[in-house]
Amino acid sequence: MAAENPSVSGVSGRYATALFELARDEKFVDAVKTDLDRFKAMLADSPELTRLVRSPVFSSETQSKALAAVLDKAGFAGITVKFLKVLTANRRLFAVADVIRAYGALVAKFKGEATADVTVAEPLSDKNLDALKTALKTVTGKDVALNVNVDPAIIGGLVVKLGSRMVDSSLRTKLNSIKHAMKEAG
Structure with missing residues (x-):
C-alpha cells in the first residue's frame, strides 16, 4: 500500500503502513488516528517533548522511560503506545511527525x-x-x-x-x- 501513495514512502511510510494494517485488522483505525492527532498536538504545545522526540542526544532507554511517563499521564493506551515504544526502541522516534502525517494519508485513502x-x-x-x-x-x-x-x-x-x-x-x-x-x- 505504501508504494501506491507517494506521500507514504520511506521510513515513515513503512512504519505508518505497518501501524495502519495492524489498526485496520484490529478495527482501531479511528482510535489510533485520534491518539496520533493528540500526540501531534502535544508535540506542538511542548518544546520539551519535541526535544525529547527529535534529539539524538537522548538514549533509547531515556526516551522510552520519559515517553512512557508522558503517555501514561495523558491517558494513552493500546496500539498507539505499543507503536510509539517500537519507534523509540528502533531509534526512529524522530520521524514520528512524518509517520503521523503518512498514517493520516492512509486513513483518508481507506475512507475515500x-x-x-x-x-x-x-x-x-x-x-x-x-x-x-x-x-x-x-x-x-x-x-x-x-x-x-x-x-x-x-x-x-x-x-x-x-x-x-x-x-x-x-x-x-x-x-x-x-x-x-x-x-x-x-
Missing part, C-alpha cells in the same frame, strides 16, 4: 477522503473550518480532511494544497506580486 494541507495566518474558527471543508468537498466530490498549519508569515488569507493542486491566496504572495509588478514598471 481527500486530504488538504491548509496554511493560515491565524487559527480558523470551527465555522470557517466547516465552510472550507464544504467548499473543498464541492470541488473534489469527497469528504476532505484538513491538515491546518498556522504560519503568521503569510500575513493573511490562506494557502490550500490538495493533491497536486495549490491555491495561494495569501496576502504575502499578493504583496510580492505587486512589488514585482512595480519593479518592472519602474
